Amino acid sequence: MRTIGLIGGLSWESTVIYYQIINQRVRERLGGSHSANSLIWSVDYTTVEELIFADRWEEVSRLLAGAGRRLEDLGADLLLICSNTFNRVSGDVERAVSVPVLHIADALGAAIKARGMRKVGLLGTRFTMEQPFYRERLAAHGLEVVVPRREQRELVHRVIFDELVRGVLRESSRDAYARIIDDLAAEGAEGVVLGCTEIELLISGKDSAVPVLPSARLHAEAAAGFALAD
Numbered sequence: 001m002r003t004i005g006l007i008g009g010l011s012w013e014s015t016v017i018y019y020q021i022i023n024q025r026v027r028e029r030l031g032g033s034h035s036a037n038s039l040i041w042s043v044d045y046t047t048v049e050e051l052i053f054a055d056r057w058e059e060v061s062r063l064l065a066g067a068g069r070r071l072e073d074l075g076a077d078l079l080l081i082c083s084n085t086f087n088r089v090s091g092d093v094e095r096a097v098s099v100p101v102l103h104i105a106d107a108l109g110a111a112i113k114a115r116g117m118r119k120v121g122l123l124g125t126r127f128t129m130e131q132p133f134y135r136e137r138l139a140a141h142g143l144e145v146v147v148p149r150r151e152q153r154e155l156v157h158r159v160i161f162d163e164l165v166r167g168v169l170r171e172s173s174r175d176a177y178a179r180i181i182d183d184l185a186a187e188g189a190e191g192v193v194l195g196c197t198e199i200e201l202l203i204s205g206k207d208s209a210v211p212v213l214p215s216a217r218l219h220a221e222a223a224a225g226f227a228l229a230d
Contacts, residue, residue: 001026001037002227005076007067007093009042010083011165014197017216018082018223025224036227039074041067045165052085052127061089065096072097078226080104084195084215085125088133100226104215105134107222108193109141112213117191119144120213121184123177123203124195126157134195146187152180164198178207185209 004022008015019040026036043063051060064086068079079101081087087104094101112120120138122145128134129147138145147153159173177199181192189210194200197216205212 002077003037003075004223004227005071005079006040006082007064008040008082009045010086011045012042013167014216015082018220021217021220022224025221029228039071039076041071061092064089065093068093068097072099080223083197085127102223104219105137107219108215109138111218112143113141119188119190121189121192122147122195123156123199125160126153128195129153146184146189148180160196160198164201169202174202174207177203181208
């Protein structure tokens with residue numbers, strides 16, 4: 001079994017999802033009391049949050065690349081950045097190490113195509129919804145991506161940083177997200193990408209008019225598949 005290295009703490013609430021899903025999938029595949037060979041390097045979220053809001057992405061790159069090198073030194077055979085937004089610096093991390101770095105949008109792209117979808121909605125931070133690094137990566141898999149209107153994007157972004165990364169789950173925010181998903185479905189979205197790992201703490205399939213595509217879970221499942229591949 002290969003060893004999975006998780007760059008986590010982005011935030012730690014969603015890193016828990018990764019750890020749980022990876023171990024569940026390994027146990028399902030191997031049976032008994034099996035669990036994954038894994039390592040976690042968890043960063044202080046406040047530090048990186050301040051950097052991205054100050055547009056200091058080069059410092060984010062150095063911090064996460066350093067985490068990646070440490071995980072590789074400890075024996076990781078594959079690295080994951082346990083976040084959608086922070087996969088913006090995935091290329092920098094990849095250049096700093098000699099092991100593969102599984103981009104979250106590549107894991108999603110493969111899973112979405114396997115479901116036969118061609119057009120999806122995207123919810124996430126403002127960085128993920130508005131900057132090209134994520135949408136273009138999904139487009140490379142042949143997918144059309146639609147995002148909410150500007151005022152809706154602001155609401156989605158605010159809920160993530162004011163509530164979800166702090167472990168706060170509000171019914172009013174769940175209802176607001178559900179209405180935004182309805183609008184994306186009306187634009188032809190066949191599914192909706194939960195493109196911030198914390199959104200999975202708030203939204204599930206029962207809240208959506210179309211299938212939800214949980215990024216953290218799909219990313220984690222792809223990692224488990226890599227770890228167990230012949």
